[in-house]
Amino acid sequence: MNEQEFLAAYDPGAYPSVAVTVDVVALTIRDGALHLLLIQRGQPPFEGHWALPGGFVRPDEDLTAGARRELAEETGLGGVRLRRVHLEQLGSYGAPDRDPRMRVVSVAHLAFAPDLPDPAAGTDADAAIWLPVTALTSRQLAFDHSRIIDEGLERARSKLEYTPLATRFLAAEFTISELRAVYETVWGHPLHAGNFHRKVLSVPGFVESTGTSTERGGARGGPRARLYRAGDARLLHPALLRPAREETVR
Amino acid sequence: MNEQEFLAAYDPGAYPSVAVTVDVVALTIRDGALHLLLIQRGQPPFEGHWALPGGFVRPDEDLTAGARRELAEETGLGGVRLRRVHLEQLGSYGAPDRDPRMRVVSVAHLAFAPDLPDPAAGTDADAAIWLPVTALTSRQLAFDHSRIIDEGLERARSKLEYTPLATRFLAAEFTISELRAVYETVWGHPLHAGNFHRKVLSVPGFVESTGTSTERGGARGGPRARLYRAGDARLLHPALLRPAREETVR
DNA sequence: GCAATAGTGTCTCTTAGACAGTATGAG
DNA sequence: CTCATACTGTCTAAGAGACACTATTGC
Structure with missing residues (x-):
């Protein structure tokens, strides 16, 4: 200048x-x-x-x-x-x-x-x-x-931790299981279904209930799941942290 | 393209x-x-x-x-x-x-x-x-x-949470109190001295001891403080989170 | 009936944070 | 001596994660 x-x-x-x-x-x-x-x-x-x-x-x-x-x-x-x-x-x-x-x-x-x-x-x-x-x-x-993609993927993995943007991969209404599948897919490892469920519902503003449920249970059985839509939170607090691997920290 | x-x-x-x-x-x-x-x-x-x-x-x-x-x-x-x-x-x-x-x-x-x-x-x-x-x-x-500065300041506040970059505001050797002053200054509010001290030392790779202490105590008295230098961690785990204010989340 | 899934209960371990207490050293 | 400071101990509450359990559904 x-x-x-x-x-x-x-x-x-x-x-x-x-x-x-x-x-x-x-x-x-x-x-x-x-x-x-x-x-x-x-x-x-x-x-x-x-x-x-x-x-x-x-x-x-x-x-x-x-x-x-x-x-x-x-x-x-x-x-x-x-x-x-x-x-x-x-x-x-x-x-x-x-x-x-x-x-x-x-x-x-x-x-x-x-x-x-x-x-x-x-x-x-x-x-x-x-x-x-x-x-x-x-x-x-x-x-x-290739490098841009690497940094984009890492940003995406990180964003799922502290923002509700995982919902952007889904339709307007979704089940907790579908939301969990997003996390598992982006992070690349399985999550504990029960703990994930409770955690998502406990974060204020992450999701809000629609009051409705799916028409059918899962493809291989199971009860009908309740439907949710994205809440009004822009940040998740507390965050959903990936299990930390030592090698990413050093 | x-x-x-x-x-x-x-x-x-x-x-x-x-x-x-x-x-x-x-x-x-x-x-x-x-x-x-x-x-x-x-x-x-x-x-x-x-x-x-x-x-x-x-x-x-x-x-x-x-x-x-x-x-x-x-x-x-x-x-x-x-x-x-x-x-x-x-x-x-x-x-x-x-x-x-x-x-x-x-x-x-x-x-x-x-x-x-x-x-x-x-x-x-x-x-x-x-x-x-x-x-x-x-x-x-x-x-x-003005907008660029705002986003830079917010990035800086956020980076102190999950990276050891607060040490970059200090000389090569520093005390825990000096490090705490960096956090207080950038975040704009006081932190509890005792809890901060224990937390910093408990995060792997955040700081490492030099084995030496300051020559004098503080300006208004107190014991000599031990000196540390930056450790080898690139991310802090667990992070030092700012107390979340509801308004920043929504 | 069988198997998979949704959702909840409970226990343990870790961490954050409040608070107290001791030792040190400048003025 | 006085008082601020460095550092440690202890307690509580919250959260993460492991595990168990029930209810519901597709096949």
């Missing part, structure tokens, strides 16, 4: 120009597994590789608005269903050599979506799919998207 | 160009109060207003490297002392109208520094000061820096 800016006011070419993109790590749960929205690149560089949905931020749109637009384009979603998707900024990635063509700073976002239909092919011809995150290791991802 | 990019590979003028700056919310503790590094702008827009230190990211530097460079320029720091400063990315701010001259996306960073000398006037002629954060309300800040 010095002379350079002053000059820039009169000569827009005097500042170092950078391309800014928005990318989205969009997560959903399908068939009991965590899935990630990816597109297959149709052009070089990284032609044929998988990449995060994203694109250049437009002149008149905010960063988060750009991310929401990109998500809408790739999923074919709109209106109410898109509004149920949680979207937050994840971080910016701007290593000078991350794109071989030019200096690109990517503002990555993180999205939590309820189970969505298969992506409609967007305005562009790139193939888009929901890919299980367990299948990621064998894929060659474009740019530094 | 579509045709536009493909074109851009051949015509660097085809993508929407944006200026990218790095700004730094640099915090330190002086005289028992939390201080923030600000510079006074010498040019329009917002001439005479206070602003965060920052500037354009250079073509061959990473975002965080740019933030560290800006911090070094404004504080006159270098070498070992700069390396003791904690620096992390806070978030990016890119509302289309945040800078009246052109589209600017700012990648904000958050820095925790031990008590530093008064800023040397940097390469530019802008005045730089450490301002107590309590004095911020009466100041007109440039751009959206």
